[in-house]
Amino acid sequence: MNSTPLHDLALRLREFTAARDWEQFHTPKNLATALVAEAGELAAEFQWLTAAQSNAPDGEQLARIRAEAADVLIYLVRLADKLGIDLLAAAATKIDENERRYPAEKVRGSSKKYNQY
Amino acid sequence: MNSTPLHDLALRLREFTAARDWEQFHTPKNLATALVAEAGELAAEFQWLTAAQSNAPDGEQLARIRAEAADVLIYLVRLADKLGIDLLAAAATKIDENERRYPAEKVRGSSKKYNQY
Amino acid sequence: MNSTPLHDLALRLREFTAARDWEQFHTPKNLATALVAEAGELAAEFQWLTAAQSNAPDGEQLARIRAEAADVLIYLVRLADKLGIDLLAAAATKIDENERRYPAEKVRGSSKKYNQY
Amino acid sequence: MNSTPLHDLALRLREFTAARDWEQFHTPKNLATALVAEAGELAAEFQWLTAAQSNAPDGEQLARIRAEAADVLIYLVRLADKLGIDLLAAAATKIDENERRYPAEKVRGSSKKYNQY
Numbered sequence: 001m002n003s004t005p006l007h008d009l010a011l012r013l014r015e016f017t018a019a020r021d022w023e024q025f026h027t028p029k030n031l032a033t034a035l036v037a038e039a040g041e042l043a044a045e046f047q048w049l050t051a052a053q054s055n056a057p058d059g060e061q062l063a064r065i066r067a068e069a070a071d072v073l074i075y076l077v078r079l080a081d082k083l084g085i086d087l088l089a090a091a092a093t094k095i096d097e098n099e100r101r102y103p104a105e106k107v108r109g110s111s112k113k114y115n116q117y
Numbered sequence: 118m119n120s121t122p123l124h125d126l127a128l129r130l131r132e133f134t135a136a137r138d139w140e141q142f143h144t145p146k147n148l149a150t151a152l153v154a155e156a157g158e159l160a161a162e163f164q165w166l167t168a169a170q171s172n173a174p175d176g177e178q179l180a181r182i183r184a185e186a187a188d189v190l191i192y193l194v195r196l197a198d199k200l201g202i203d204l205l206a207a208a209a210t211k212i213d214e215n216e217r218r219y220p221a222e223k224v225r226g227s228s229k230k231y232n233q234y
Numbered sequence: 235m236n237s238t239p240l241h242d243l244a245l246r247l248r249e250f251t252a253a254r255d256w257e258q259f260h261t262p263k264n265l266a267t268a269l270v271a272e273a274g275e276l277a278a279e280f281q282w283l284t285a286a287q288s289n290a291p292d293g294e295q296l297a298r299i300r301a302e303a304a305d306v307l308i309y310l311v312r313l314a315d316k317l318g319i320d321l322l323a324a325a326a327t328k329i330d331e332n333e334r335r336y337p338a339e340k341v342r343g344s345s346k347k348y349n350q351y
Numbered sequence: 352m353n354s355t356p357l358h359d360l361a362l363r364l365r366e367f368t369a370a371r372d373w374e375q376f377h378t379p380k381n382l383a384t385a386l387v388a389e390a391g392e393l394a395a396e397f398q399w400l401t402a403a404q405s406n407a408p409d410g411e412q413l414a415r416i417r418a419e420a421a422d423v424l425i426y427l428v429r430l431a432d433k434l435g436i437d438l439l440a441a442a443a444t445k446i447d448e449n450e451r452r453y454p455a456e457k458v459r460g461s462s463k464k465y466n467q468y
Contacts, residue, residue: 004122005121005122005123005205006122006123006205009205009208009209012212013212016212016215016216019221020219020221020224020225020226021225021226022226022228024226025228025399027168027171027172028163028171028172028174028182029163029166029167029168029171029267030168030171030398030399032156032159032160032162032163032171032267033160033163033263033266033267033270033394033395033397033398034395034398035156035159035160035189036153036156036157036159036160036267036270036271036274036391036394037270037391037392037394037395037398038391039149039152039153039156039157039189039391040153040156040270040387040388040389040390040391040392040394041388041391041392042149042152042153043149043150043152043153043277043384043387043388043391044384044385044388045149046145046146046149046150046384047381047384047385047388048345048376048381049146050146050285051144051146051147051284051285054144054145054146054147054149055144055145055199057145057200062200062202065145065200065202066200066202066207066210067207067210067211069193069196069197069202069204069207070204070207070208070210070211071211072152072156072189072193073193073204073205073207073208074208074211074212076186076189076190076193077208079159079186080186082172083174083179083182085179085182085183085186087186087187087190088122088123088126088190090183090184090186090187090190091126091187091190091191091194092126093183093184093187094184094187094188094191095129095130095133095191098133099133102137104136104137107137108137108138109137109138109139109141111139111142111282111283142282146384147281147282149384150277150278150280150281150380150383150384150387151278151281153274153277153384153387153388153391154274154275154277154278154281154387155274156274157270157271157272157273157274157275157277157387158271158274158275160267160270160271160274160394161267161268161271163267164264164267164268164271165259165264165462166462167402168401168402228399228400238356239355239356239357239439240356240357240439243439243442243443246446247446250446250449250450253455254453254455254458254459254460255459255460256460256462258460259462261402261405261406262397262405262406262408262416263397263400263401263402263405264402264405266390266393266394266396266397266405267394267397269390269393269394269423270387270390270391270393270394273383273386273387273390273391273423274387274390276383276386276387277383277384277386277387279383280379280380280383280384283380284380285378285380285381288378288379288380288381288383289378289379289433291379291434296434296436299379299434299436300434300436300441300444301441301444301445303427303430303431303436303438303441304438304441304442304444304445305445306386306390306423306427307427307438307439307441307442308442308445308446310420310423310424310427311442313420314420316406317408317413317416317417319413319416319417319420321420321421321424322356322357322360322424324417324418324420324421324424325360325421325424325425325428326360327417327418327421328418328421328422328425329363329364329367329425332367333367336371338370338371341371342371342372343371343372343373343375345373345376
Protein backbone atom coordinates (compact mmCIF):
# COMPACT_ATOMS: atom_id res chain seq x y z
CA MET A 1 0.00 0.00 0.00
CA ASN A 2 1.37 3.38 -0.95
CA SER A 3 -1.09 5.42 1.07
CA THR A 4 0.48 6.33 4.36
CA PRO A 5 -2.75 6.66 6.38
CA LEU A 6 -4.29 3.42 5.04
CA HIS A 7 -0.95 1.66 5.45
CA ASP A 8 -0.73 2.91 9.03
CA LEU A 9 -4.21 1.58 9.64
CA ALA A 10 -3.21 -1.81 8.20
CA LEU A 11 -0.19 -1.92 10.51
CA ARG A 12 -2.22 -1.00 13.57
CA LEU A 13 -4.71 -3.77 12.75
CA ARG A 14 -1.88 -6.29 12.31
CA GLU A 15 -0.64 -5.45 15.79
CA PHE A 16 -4.12 -5.55 17.31
CA THR A 17 -4.70 -8.97 15.78
CA ALA A 18 -1.30 -10.42 16.68
CA ALA A 19 -1.56 -9.23 20.30
CA ARG A 20 -4.78 -11.26 20.66
CA ASP A 21 -3.58 -14.28 18.67
CA TRP A 22 -6.55 -13.73 16.35
CA GLU A 23 -4.50 -14.14 13.19
CA GLN A 24 -5.83 -17.71 13.04
CA PHE A 25 -9.38 -16.37 12.52
CA HIS A 26 -8.40 -13.81 9.91
CA THR A 27 -8.38 -15.86 6.74
CA PRO A 28 -9.44 -13.85 3.70
CA LYS A 29 -12.58 -16.01 3.56
CA ASN A 30 -13.55 -15.16 7.14
CA LEU A 31 -12.67 -11.49 6.74
CA ALA A 32 -14.84 -11.23 3.61
CA THR A 33 -17.76 -12.72 5.53
CA ALA A 34 -17.20 -10.34 8.44
CA LEU A 35 -17.05 -7.46 5.97
CA VAL A 36 -20.39 -8.26 4.33
CA ALA A 37 -21.98 -8.76 7.76
CA GLU A 38 -20.80 -5.30 8.84
CA ALA A 39 -21.96 -3.84 5.52
CA GLY A 40 -25.35 -5.38 6.28
CA GLU A 41 -25.40 -3.65 9.68
CA LEU A 42 -24.57 -0.38 7.94
CA ALA A 43 -27.38 -0.86 5.40
CA ALA A 44 -29.75 -1.73 8.26
CA GLU A 45 -29.27 1.78 9.65
CA PHE A 46 -30.98 3.10 6.51
CA GLN A 47 -33.52 0.37 5.85
CA TRP A 48 -36.67 2.16 7.00
CA LEU A 49 -35.54 5.69 6.18
CA THR A 50 -36.78 7.63 3.18
CA ALA A 51 -34.19 8.96 0.76
CA ALA A 52 -34.59 12.41 2.33
CA GLN A 53 -34.23 11.09 5.87
CA SER A 54 -31.08 9.21 4.88
CA ASN A 55 -29.53 12.52 3.80
CA ALA A 56 -30.04 14.02 7.24
CA PRO A 57 -29.58 11.41 9.98
CA ASP A 58 -29.88 12.68 13.54
CA GLY A 59 -26.92 12.63 15.91
CA GLU A 60 -27.53 9.12 17.25
CA GLN A 61 -28.10 7.68 13.82
CA LEU A 62 -24.97 9.34 12.48
CA ALA A 63 -22.91 7.96 15.36
CA ARG A 64 -24.11 4.44 14.60
CA ILE A 65 -23.52 4.91 10.85
CA ARG A 66 -20.01 6.18 11.57
CA ALA A 67 -19.24 3.17 13.76
CA GLU A 68 -20.56 0.70 11.17
CA ALA A 69 -18.65 2.44 8.36
CA ALA A 70 -15.53 2.11 10.50
CA ASP A 71 -16.10 -1.64 10.87
CA VAL A 72 -16.44 -1.99 7.11
CA LEU A 73 -13.19 -0.10 6.54
CA ILE A 74 -11.39 -2.14 9.20
CA TYR A 75 -12.29 -5.48 7.63
CA LEU A 76 -11.64 -4.19 4.11
CA VAL A 77 -8.16 -3.00 5.08
CA ARG A 78 -7.43 -6.26 6.90
CA LEU A 79 -8.56 -8.32 3.90
CA ALA A 80 -6.53 -6.22 1.47
CA ASP A 81 -3.49 -6.45 3.73
CA LYS A 82 -3.73 -10.25 3.90
CA LEU A 83 -3.84 -10.53 0.10
CA GLY A 84 -1.38 -7.76 -0.76
CA ILE A 85 -4.02 -5.61 -2.46
CA ASP A 86 -3.36 -1.88 -2.74
CA LEU A 87 -6.87 -0.55 -2.21
CA LEU A 88 -6.26 2.94 -3.56
CA ALA A 89 -4.61 1.63 -6.72
CA ALA A 90 -7.46 -0.87 -7.15
CA ALA A 91 -10.04 1.92 -6.79
CA ALA A 92 -8.18 4.08 -9.31
CA THR A 93 -8.16 1.19 -11.80
CA LYS A 94 -11.88 0.69 -11.29
CA ILE A 95 -12.75 4.35 -11.80
CA ASP A 96 -10.62 4.41 -14.97
CA GLU A 97 -12.66 1.47 -16.25
CA ASN A 98 -15.95 3.08 -15.25
CA GLU A 99 -15.00 6.29 -17.07
CA ARG A 100 -14.54 4.27 -20.27
CA ARG A 101 -17.60 2.10 -19.68
CA TYR A 102 -19.96 4.95 -18.82
CA PRO A 103 -19.07 7.93 -21.02
CA ALA A 104 -20.63 10.99 -19.43
CA GLU A 105 -22.35 12.16 -22.62
CA LYS A 106 -24.07 8.80 -23.09
CA VAL A 107 -25.28 7.93 -19.61
CA ARG A 108 -26.04 11.37 -18.23
CA GLY A 109 -28.88 11.20 -15.72
CA SER A 110 -29.85 7.65 -16.56
CA SER A 111 -29.74 4.78 -14.10
CA LYS A 112 -30.61 2.39 -16.95
CA LYS A 113 -26.96 2.13 -17.92
CA TYR A 114 -26.07 2.27 -14.32
CA ASN A 115 -26.10 -1.30 -13.14
CA GLN A 116 -23.34 -2.68 -10.94
CA TYR A 117 -21.29 0.53 -11.08
CA MET B 118 -11.35 13.91 5.67
CA ASN B 119 -7.81 14.57 6.73
CA SER B 120 -6.27 11.75 4.70
CA THR B 121 -5.00 13.12 1.46
CA PRO B 122 -5.29 9.92 -0.61
CA LEU B 123 -8.79 9.07 0.63
CA HIS B 124 -9.81 12.70 0.26
CA ASP B 125 -8.48 12.72 -3.30
CA LEU B 126 -10.50 9.60 -4.01
CA ALA B 127 -13.63 11.25 -2.58
CA LEU B 128 -13.06 14.27 -4.84
CA ARG B 129 -12.54 12.13 -7.93
CA LEU B 130 -15.77 10.27 -7.19
CA ARG B 131 -17.64 13.55 -6.73
CA GLU B 132 -16.51 14.64 -10.18
CA PHE B 133 -17.30 11.27 -11.76
CA THR B 134 -20.79 11.40 -10.30
CA ALA B 135 -21.49 15.02 -11.16
CA ALA B 136 -20.33 14.59 -14.78
CA ARG B 137 -22.97 11.87 -15.21
CA ASP B 138 -25.70 13.64 -13.24
CA TRP B 139 -25.83 10.58 -10.99
CA GLU B 140 -25.86 12.62 -7.77
CA GLN B 141 -29.63 12.07 -7.72
CA PHE B 142 -29.08 8.31 -7.22
CA HIS B 143 -26.40 8.70 -4.55
CA THR B 144 -28.48 9.08 -1.43
CA PRO B 145 -26.79 7.57 1.63
CA LYS B 146 -29.55 4.96 1.66
CA ASN B 147 -28.84 3.89 -1.92
CA LEU B 148 -25.08 3.98 -1.43
CA ALA B 149 -25.34 1.75 1.64
CA THR B 150 -27.36 -0.77 -0.36
CA ALA B 151 -24.86 -0.65 -3.22
CA LEU B 152 -22.06 -1.15 -0.69
CA VAL B 153 -23.56 -4.28 0.86
CA ALA B 154 -24.31 -5.67 -2.60
CA GLU B 155 -20.65 -5.22 -3.60
CA ALA B 156 -19.53 -6.71 -0.29
CA GLY B 157 -21.73 -9.70 -1.15
CA GLU B 158 -19.97 -10.05 -4.51
CA LEU B 159 -16.64 -9.94 -2.69
CA ALA B 160 -17.75 -12.63 -0.23
CA ALA B 161 -19.02 -14.73 -3.15
CA GLU B 162 -15.46 -14.97 -4.47
CA PHE B 163 -14.59 -16.95 -1.33
CA GLN B 164 -17.80 -18.88 -0.77
CA TRP B 165 -16.66 -22.31 -1.97
CA LEU B 166 -12.98 -21.95 -1.05
CA THR B 167 -11.41 -23.62 1.94
CA ALA B 168 -9.62 -21.40 4.46
CA ALA B 169 -6.30 -22.47 2.93
CA GLN B 170 -7.45 -21.79 -0.64
CA SER B 171 -8.67 -18.34 0.40
CA ASN B 172 -5.12 -17.52 1.57
CA ALA B 173 -3.69 -18.28 -1.87
CA PRO B 174 -6.12 -17.24 -4.63
CA ASP B 175 -4.86 -17.76 -8.18
CA GLY B 176 -4.25 -14.81 -10.50
CA GLU B 177 -7.77 -14.66 -11.92
CA GLN B 178 -9.38 -14.97 -8.50
CA LEU B 179 -7.11 -12.27 -7.09
CA ALA B 180 -7.99 -9.92 -9.96
CA ARG B 181 -11.71 -10.39 -9.27
CA ILE B 182 -11.20 -9.96 -5.51
CA ARG B 183 -9.19 -6.79 -6.14
CA ALA B 184 -11.96 -5.37 -8.35
CA GLU B 185 -14.69 -6.19 -5.83
CA ALA B 186 -12.66 -4.74 -2.96
CA ALA B 187 -12.29 -1.57 -5.04
CA ASP B 188 -16.07 -1.35 -5.48
CA VAL B 189 -16.55 -1.67 -1.73
CA LEU B 190 -14.04 1.11 -1.07
CA ILE B 191 -15.62 3.34 -3.73
CA TYR B 192 -19.10 3.12 -2.23
CA LEU B 193 -17.78 3.43 1.32
CA VAL B 194 -15.87 6.60 0.44
CA ARG B 195 -18.90 8.03 -1.42
CA LEU B 196 -21.19 7.30 1.52
CA ALA B 197 -18.77 8.82 4.02
CA ASP B 198 -18.32 11.87 1.82
CA LYS B 199 -22.09 12.43 1.59
CA LEU B 200 -22.45 12.31 5.37
CA GLY B 201 -19.26 14.12 6.32
CA ILE B 202 -17.72 11.08 8.00
CA ASP B 203 -13.94 10.95 8.34
CA LEU B 204 -13.35 7.24 7.78
CA LEU B 205 -9.84 7.11 9.18
CA ALA B 206 -10.84 8.95 12.35
CA ALA B 207 -13.88 6.66 12.69
CA ALA B 208 -11.68 3.56 12.32
CA ALA B 209 -9.22 4.91 14.91
CA THR B 210 -12.08 5.48 17.36
CA LYS B 211 -13.34 1.95 16.78
CA ILE B 212 -9.95 0.34 17.32
CA ASP B 213 -9.49 2.37 20.52
CA GLU B 214 -12.83 0.96 21.73
CA ASN B 215 -11.91 -2.57 20.70
CA GLU B 216 -8.62 -2.35 22.57
CA ARG B 217 -10.55 -1.52 25.75
CA ARG B 218 -13.29 -4.06 25.06
CA TYR B 219 -10.98 -6.93 24.22
CA PRO B 220 -7.91 -6.71 26.49
CA ALA B 221 -5.20 -8.86 24.91
CA GLU B 222 -4.45 -10.83 28.07
CA LYS B 223 -8.12 -11.80 28.47
CA VAL B 224 -9.18 -12.77 24.97
CA ARG B 225 -5.96 -14.23 23.61
CA GLY B 226 -6.66 -16.93 21.05
CA SER B 227 -10.37 -17.14 21.80
CA SER B 228 -13.10 -16.37 19.31
CA LYS B 229 -15.67 -16.77 22.11
CA LYS B 230 -15.18 -13.17 23.13
CA TYR B 231 -14.82 -12.27 19.56
CA ASN B 232 -18.33 -11.61 18.33
CA GLN B 233 -19.17 -8.63 16.14
CA TYR B 234 -15.65 -7.23 16.37
CA MET C 235 -39.62 -29.85 8.29
CA ASN C 236 -43.34 -30.32 8.52
CA SER C 237 -44.19 -28.23 5.48
CA THR C 238 -44.62 -30.51 2.53
CA PRO C 239 -43.67 -28.02 -0.22
CA LEU C 240 -40.58 -26.72 1.58
CA HIS C 241 -39.64 -30.27 2.53
CA ASP C 242 -40.01 -31.35 -1.11
CA LEU C 243 -37.74 -28.47 -2.11
CA ALA C 244 -35.16 -29.54 0.48
CA LEU C 245 -35.23 -33.09 -0.89
CA ARG C 246 -34.85 -31.95 -4.50
CA LEU C 247 -31.85 -29.82 -3.50
CA ARG C 248 -30.29 -32.76 -1.66
CA GLU C 249 -30.53 -34.84 -4.84
CA PHE C 250 -29.23 -32.01 -7.03
CA THR C 251 -26.24 -31.58 -4.74
CA ALA C 252 -25.48 -35.28 -4.33
CA ALA C 253 -25.64 -35.92 -8.11
CA ARG C 254 -22.87 -33.35 -8.59
CA ASP C 255 -20.81 -34.37 -5.55
CA TRP C 256 -21.17 -30.81 -4.29
CA GLU C 257 -22.05 -31.86 -0.75
CA GLN C 258 -18.40 -31.17 0.13
CA PHE C 259 -18.93 -27.44 -0.62
CA HIS C 260 -22.22 -27.17 1.27
CA THR C 261 -21.05 -26.58 4.80
CA PRO C 262 -23.42 -24.34 6.76
CA LYS C 263 -20.66 -21.70 6.77
CA ASN C 264 -20.37 -21.72 2.99
CA LEU C 265 -24.14 -21.82 2.47
CA ALA C 266 -24.61 -18.81 4.75
CA THR C 267 -22.03 -16.87 2.73
CA ALA C 268 -23.71 -17.89 -0.54
CA LEU C 269 -27.04 -16.82 0.92
CA VAL C 270 -25.88 -13.32 1.88
CA ALA C 271 -24.21 -12.93 -1.52
CA GLU C 272 -27.48 -13.78 -3.27
CA ALA C 273 -29.38 -11.47 -0.92
CA GLY C 274 -26.92 -8.76 -1.99
CA GLU C 275 -27.73 -9.43 -5.65
CA LEU C 276 -31.41 -9.17 -4.81
CA ALA C 277 -30.88 -5.84 -3.00
CA ALA C 278 -28.82 -4.60 -5.96
CA GLU C 279 -31.91 -4.87 -8.17
CA PHE C 280 -33.48 -2.13 -6.05
CA GLN C 281 -30.45 0.01 -5.25
CA TRP C 282 -31.12 2.91 -7.62
CA LEU C 283 -34.91 2.68 -7.62
CA THR C 284 -37.15 5.08 -5.74
CA ALA C 285 -39.60 3.58 -3.27
CA ALA C 286 -42.36 4.06 -5.84
CA GLN C 287 -40.36 2.44 -8.64
CA SER C 288 -39.60 -0.53 -6.40
CA ASN C 289 -43.34 -1.12 -6.01
CA ALA C 290 -43.79 -1.42 -9.77
CA PRO C 291 -40.79 -3.09 -11.40
CA ASP C 292 -41.05 -3.65 -15.15
CA GLY C 293 -41.14 -7.16 -16.62
CA GLU C 294 -37.39 -7.58 -16.97
CA GLN C 295 -36.71 -6.24 -13.49
CA LEU C 296 -39.35 -8.52 -12.00
CA ALA C 297 -37.86 -11.54 -13.77
CA ARG C 298 -34.45 -10.76 -12.29
CA ILE C 299 -35.93 -10.13 -8.83
CA ARG C 300 -37.82 -13.42 -9.04
CA ALA C 301 -34.63 -15.30 -9.97
CA GLU C 302 -32.62 -13.70 -7.15
CA ALA C 303 -35.38 -14.37 -4.62
CA ALA C 304 -35.32 -18.00 -5.76
CA ASP C 305 -31.57 -18.20 -5.12
CA VAL C 306 -32.06 -16.81 -1.62
CA LEU C 307 -34.76 -19.38 -0.87
CA ILE C 308 -32.64 -22.21 -2.30
CA TYR C 309 -29.67 -21.45 -0.06
CA LEU C 310 -31.87 -20.80 2.95
CA VAL C 311 -33.60 -24.16 2.55
CA ARG C 312 -30.26 -25.93 2.02
CA LEU C 313 -28.78 -24.32 5.12
CA ALA C 314 -31.83 -25.15 7.23
CA ASP C 315 -31.80 -28.72 5.94
CA LYS C 316 -28.14 -29.18 6.88
CA LEU C 317 -28.76 -27.98 10.43
CA GLY C 318 -32.17 -29.57 10.97
CA ILE C 319 -33.96 -26.24 11.28
CA ASP C 320 -37.70 -26.17 10.58
CA LEU C 321 -37.96 -22.79 8.85
CA LEU C 322 -41.72 -22.41 9.20
CA ALA C 323 -41.64 -23.23 12.90
CA ALA C 324 -38.72 -20.84 13.36
CA ALA C 325 -40.63 -18.06 11.58
CA ALA C 326 -43.73 -18.70 13.71
CA THR C 327 -41.62 -18.46 16.88
CA LYS C 328 -40.13 -15.18 15.67
CA ILE C 329 -43.48 -13.63 14.83
CA ASP C 330 -44.83 -14.68 18.25
CA GLU C 331 -41.88 -12.87 19.83
CA ASN C 332 -42.36 -9.80 17.64
CA GLU C 333 -46.03 -9.62 18.58
CA ARG C 334 -45.04 -9.43 22.25
CA ARG C 335 -42.11 -7.09 21.59
CA TYR C 336 -44.01 -4.66 19.41
CA PRO C 337 -47.56 -4.34 20.77
CA ALA C 338 -49.68 -2.84 17.99
CA GLU C 339 -51.15 -0.09 20.18
CA LYS C 340 -47.69 1.10 21.23
CA VAL C 341 -45.71 1.08 17.99
CA ARG C 342 -48.40 1.97 15.49
CA GLY C 343 -46.95 3.88 12.54
CA SER C 344 -43.58 4.43 14.16
CA SER C 345 -40.34 3.09 12.78
CA LYS C 346 -38.57 4.36 15.92
CA LYS C 347 -39.45 1.19 17.76
CA TYR C 348 -38.90 -0.70 14.61
CA ASN C 349 -35.23 -1.61 14.60
CA GLN C 350 -34.03 -5.06 13.63
CA TYR C 351 -37.56 -6.44 13.29
CA MET D 352 -48.57 -18.56 -3.84
CA ASN D 353 -49.80 -22.10 -4.12
CA SER D 354 -48.02 -23.42 -1.05
CA THR D 355 -50.40 -23.42 1.85
CA PRO D 356 -47.81 -23.03 4.65
CA LEU D 357 -45.86 -20.25 2.90
CA HIS D 358 -49.10 -18.58 1.91
CA ASP D 359 -50.31 -18.77 5.50
CA LEU D 360 -47.06 -17.17 6.61
CA ALA D 361 -47.53 -14.39 4.06
CA LEU D 362 -51.04 -13.74 5.36
CA ARG D 363 -49.91 -13.68 8.98
CA LEU D 364 -47.19 -11.16 8.10
CA ARG D 365 -49.71 -9.00 6.24
CA GLU D 366 -51.84 -8.86 9.36
CA PHE D 367 -48.88 -8.21 11.64
CA THR D 368 -47.80 -5.32 9.42
CA ALA D 369 -51.25 -3.81 8.97
CA ALA D 370 -52.00 -3.90 12.71
CA ARG D 371 -48.91 -1.74 13.31
CA ASP D 372 -49.42 0.54 10.30
CA TRP D 373 -45.98 -0.53 9.09
CA GLU D 374 -47.11 -1.10 5.51
CA GLN D 375 -45.65 2.33 4.73
CA PHE D 376 -42.14 1.05 5.54
CA HIS D 377 -42.51 -2.19 3.59
CA THR D 378 -41.62 -1.12 0.09
CA PRO D 379 -39.87 -3.87 -1.88
CA LYS D 380 -36.73 -1.72 -1.79
CA ASN D 381 -36.77 -1.48 2.00
CA LEU D 382 -37.64 -5.16 2.44
CA ALA D 383 -34.75 -6.21 0.19
CA THR D 384 -32.37 -4.12 2.31
CA ALA D 385 -33.77 -5.61 5.51
CA LEU D 386 -33.37 -9.07 4.00
CA VAL D 387 -29.70 -8.64 3.14
CA ALA D 388 -29.04 -7.13 6.57
CA GLU D 389 -30.59 -10.20 8.24
CA ALA D 390 -28.66 -12.49 5.88
CA GLY D 391 -25.53 -10.66 7.04
CA GLU D 392 -26.44 -11.37 10.68
CA LEU D 393 -26.91 -15.02 9.77
CA ALA D 394 -23.52 -15.16 8.03
CA ALA D 395 -21.94 -13.44 11.05
CA GLU D 396 -22.89 -16.42 13.19
CA PHE D 397 -20.48 -18.52 11.10
CA GLN D 398 -17.76 -15.98 10.38
CA TRP D 399 -15.09 -17.26 12.78
CA LEU D 400 -16.09 -20.92 12.71
CA THR D 401 -14.19 -23.58 10.81
CA ALA D 402 -16.11 -25.63 8.27
CA ALA D 403 -16.26 -28.48 10.79
CA GLN D 404 -17.48 -26.22 13.61
CA SER D 405 -20.19 -24.82 11.35
CA ASN D 406 -21.53 -28.36 10.88
CA ALA D 407 -21.99 -28.81 14.61
CA PRO D 408 -23.05 -25.54 16.27
CA ASP D 409 -23.73 -25.75 20.00
CA GLY D 410 -27.21 -25.14 21.40
CA GLU D 411 -26.84 -21.39 21.83
CA GLN D 412 -25.34 -20.94 18.38
CA LEU D 413 -28.08 -23.04 16.80
CA ALA D 414 -30.76 -20.98 18.54
CA ARG D 415 -29.27 -17.78 17.17
CA ILE D 416 -28.88 -19.30 13.68
CA ARG D 417 -32.49 -20.47 13.78
CA ALA D 418 -33.69 -16.99 14.75
CA GLU D 419 -31.66 -15.30 12.01
CA ALA D 420 -32.82 -17.83 9.41
CA ALA D 421 -36.39 -17.03 10.47
CA ASP D 422 -35.80 -13.31 9.92
CA VAL D 423 -34.47 -14.01 6.43
CA LEU D 424 -37.53 -16.11 5.59
CA ILE D 425 -39.88 -13.48 7.01
CA TYR D 426 -38.47 -10.68 4.85
CA LEU D 427 -38.23 -12.93 1.81
CA VAL D 428 -41.89 -13.94 2.12
CA ARG D 429 -42.95 -10.31 2.69
CA LEU D 430 -41.00 -9.14 -0.36
CA ALA D 431 -42.40 -11.92 -2.55
CA ASP D 432 -45.91 -11.18 -1.31
CA LYS D 433 -45.59 -7.47 -2.16
CA LEU D 434 -44.46 -8.27 -5.72
CA GLY D 435 -46.72 -11.27 -6.38
CA ILE D 436 -43.82 -13.71 -6.65
CA ASP D 437 -44.54 -17.40 -6.03
CA LEU D 438 -41.32 -18.38 -4.25
CA LEU D 439 -41.71 -22.13 -4.68
CA ALA D 440 -42.43 -21.83 -8.40
CA ALA D 441 -39.47 -19.45 -8.75
CA ALA D 442 -37.18 -21.92 -6.96
CA ALA D 443 -38.39 -24.78 -9.16
CA THR D 444 -37.66 -22.71 -12.29
CA LYS D 445 -34.18 -21.93 -10.99
CA ILE D 446 -33.35 -25.56 -10.21
CA ASP D 447 -34.58 -26.60 -13.67
CA GLU D 448 -32.17 -24.06 -15.15
CA ASN D 449 -29.31 -25.20 -12.93
CA GLU D 450 -29.88 -28.82 -13.94
CA ARG D 451 -29.41 -27.81 -17.58
CA ARG D 452 -26.53 -25.45 -16.85
CA TYR D 453 -24.59 -27.84 -14.64
CA PRO D 454 -24.98 -31.36 -16.08
CA ALA D 455 -24.01 -33.79 -13.33
CA GLU D 456 -21.57 -35.74 -15.49
CA LYS D 457 -19.67 -32.58 -16.43
CA VAL D 458 -19.36 -30.72 -13.15
CA ARG D 459 -19.11 -33.60 -10.70
CA GLY D 460 -17.02 -32.64 -7.70
CA SER D 461 -15.73 -29.42 -9.22
CA SER D 462 -16.35 -25.99 -7.80
CA LYS D 463 -14.65 -24.47 -10.87
CA LYS D 464 -17.90 -24.64 -12.80
CA TYR D 465 -19.71 -23.79 -9.68
CA ASN D 466 -19.84 -20.02 -9.56
CA GLN D 467 -23.00 -18.17 -8.61
CA TYR D 468 -25.07 -21.37 -8.39
